[in-house]
Amino acid sequence: MTDELAIDVRDLRMGYGPVEAVRGVSFTVRAGEVFAVLGPNGAGKTTTIEHLEGFKERVGGEVRVLGEDPHSASRAWRGRIGVVLQQSSIEAELTVRELVELYAGYHAHPLPVAEALALSGLSDLGDRRGGRLSGGQQRRVDVALALIGDPDLVFLDEPTTGFDPAARRATWEMIEGLTGLGKTIVLTTHYLEEAERLADRIAVIAAGQIVASGTPATLGARDRGGSIISFTPPPGAAVPGAWTPDGAKLVATTPEPLRVLADLAAWGLAQGIELGDLEVRGRSLEDVYLDLVSEPA
């Protein structure tokens, strides 16, 4: 099962000329995997995902989602995917339970309504009207409506954008619960923490191209990218070596932290200077990400 490809995208191109939003994107997602597409706003994340969901047309490339071309996919195929759109309201007049019942009727083999409500953390909100839900609660209804058809593959387009930290954590726990059911999940996000916590693999997309992909631990050669050394120099001190100012601090990224530190220590001891806030750390996902999306693609 895990060797099977849920998604196979080769050289996907969307839009023309100056509005070419996706410029040759290729990636695969294995069945049962959680795959995150990470990137700044306007990078082409949603455009790509909406093609995989069957909404937007491509200009070029080959795309297979659950074995079918999403552009000409069958009704049965729609029953195998669950979609949480980036922006969508819910019917304000219907209760949460009625809404889930409505969508259950669209599918050949829906989950029991109570189970979909429980999976999305809505068991206590079944009788509340859609118009009286908070943003976080509405997002959970979005998820319940995506799950009611018991899909094999779930798309989550920016599932926590605009959430407060507590609602974000609750949503993460809910998504982690879905992975336990063996579902393949594709999520887009511009929150690094979200991708790092949820995803098995991450693709970073910038200006319509994938600039890096890998596991959260190895993305962008994070594990081989060297260390970051930073400290606040005493006023007027001429520190030897290649340092970049960052506010009051000097910063250097180096694959040889021991050699740089030895030189720095030798200089400090000779001058009688101590560096009280000296810090040495590995590159965080955020460092990697900011490097990746700031490089010209």
Next chain:
Amino acid sequence: MTGLRLYAHQTRFDLLTFSRNRPALFFTVLLPVIFLVIFATVFGHDTVDVGGHKIEQTAYYVPSLMALAITSAALQSLVFAVVSQRERGILKRRRATPVPAAALIAGRSLTAVTVSFANFVVLALIGWVAYGVDLPGRTLPATLVAVAVGAASLCCVGYAFSTFVRTEESATPILQATILPLYFISGIFVPDDTVPGWLSSVADVFPIRHLGKALQQAYDPATTGAGFAWGHLGILAAWGAAGLVVAARRFKWTPQGR
């Protein structure tokens, strides 16, 4: 679910949605009743000249306001619901499921037709009980056919209309600007005999006057026979067919205004 069960399922939830939408209920069900009470109070015992003979004002306004109530249920409410659901991403979400487009369209249209018949019953009862306006049993089949053809045709026109409205905010002003003048020149608010001939000719192009005429004919005590207004029903059906063609070519499931 598939087939007819799915159609019934969608219609049930669309009717539930409509019945809980207070603005829609007010404008579609209550406002025509308020108009009837006002017109009957103001013009109570006057008569209207209809095709060379005189009838009571109330016998004129009951069918006229039925035409207004059907237009409200089948055209205005439907356009507003479709544009609102499209712009809010509700239609888009539904399109990401296996539900066939025909079930969604049928569900909302059957809702409009059902509400149209409810409006017909309410206005007929109030007309009969409060103002003594009889609906002759002889012309009842013709009346029911006029309600059905009018509602179904205006649903099709509504789906076409919705494709020209890009945002939820602009739906109401565009609808009012289009339909309100038609009520005045189509013999709905103002009896036909006071509207200049050239203006009536303009109104004749649009469906509302024909729906009004078909219902007025069924209510007219001077009508002989079954009262089917085939000419008017034919023009209504033609509008419906044209609406279907335009809607099929232009209809979009995804938000257009942003």
